[in-house]
Amino acid sequence: MSLEMREWSRGxxxxxxxxxxxxxxxxxxxxAGTRMQGDSRQILAEKVQRFCALRQDGFDGIIHDAxxxxxxxxxxxECKGRRVSVGDACLASRAPQTTALRAIQMLVDDGTIExxxxxxxxxxxxxxxxxxxxxxxxxxxxRFAALGGF
Numbered sequence: 001m002s003l004e005m006r007e008w009s010r011g012x013x014x015x016x017x018x019x020x021x022x023x024x025x026x027x028x029x030x031x032a033g034t035r036m037q038g039d040s041r042q043i044l045a046e047k048v049q050r051f052c053a054l055r056q057d058g059f060d061g062i063i064h065d066a067x068x069x070x071x072x073x074x075x076x077x078e079c080k081g082r083r084v085s086v087g088d089a090c091l092a093s094r095a096p097q098t099t100a101l102r103a104i105q106m107l108v109d110d111g112t113i114e115x116x117x118x119x120x121x122x123x124x125x126x127x128x129x130x131x132x133x134x135x136x137x138x139x140x141x142x143r144f145a146a147l148g149g150f
Contacts, residue, residue, distance in 0.1 A: 066103035
C-alpha cells in the first residue's frame with residue numbers, strides 16, 4: 001500500500017493535498033501532477049455515482065449506502081444548479097424510503113445538510129449541502145483523484 005493510500009485510509013488530510021488545503025477552490029495535485037478543479041470534480045463525482053449504482057445493482061440491492069448516495073447526488077445537483085427536494089433525495093439514495101428518510105435526518109443532525117422550506121411551495125422541503133458537507137464531499141473526490149480515481 002502506498003504512503004498516500006495509507007494516509008488517506010487513516011483519514012489524514014495530507015494525502016495528495018497542496019499548500020492551500022483545505023480551501024475547496026484550490027484544487028489538488030493528482031497522481032498525474034495536474035490540478036483538479038470544479039468541472040473535473042463533477043465528472044469524477046458522476047463516475048462515483050455510476051459506480052455506486054453498479055455496485056448496488058450487481059449485488060441484487062443488498063449493498064446500500066444511502067447517506068453517501070445522497071451526498072453525491074446533492075453535490076452533482078448543486079454543480080448543475082438544481083434544487084433537491086426530500087422526495088428527490090429519497091429516490092437518489094437508492095434505498096427504501098424509510099431508510100432514506102433516516103439517512104437524511106442523520107445528515108441533518110450531523111450538520112452535513114440542512115432542510116429548508118421551498119419558497120415556491122410551502123408543502124415541500126428542500127435539502128442543501130452545508131459548508132461542512134460540501135467540504136467533505138470535495139475532499140473525498142480530491143483524495144480519490146489523488147489515488148488515481150477511475
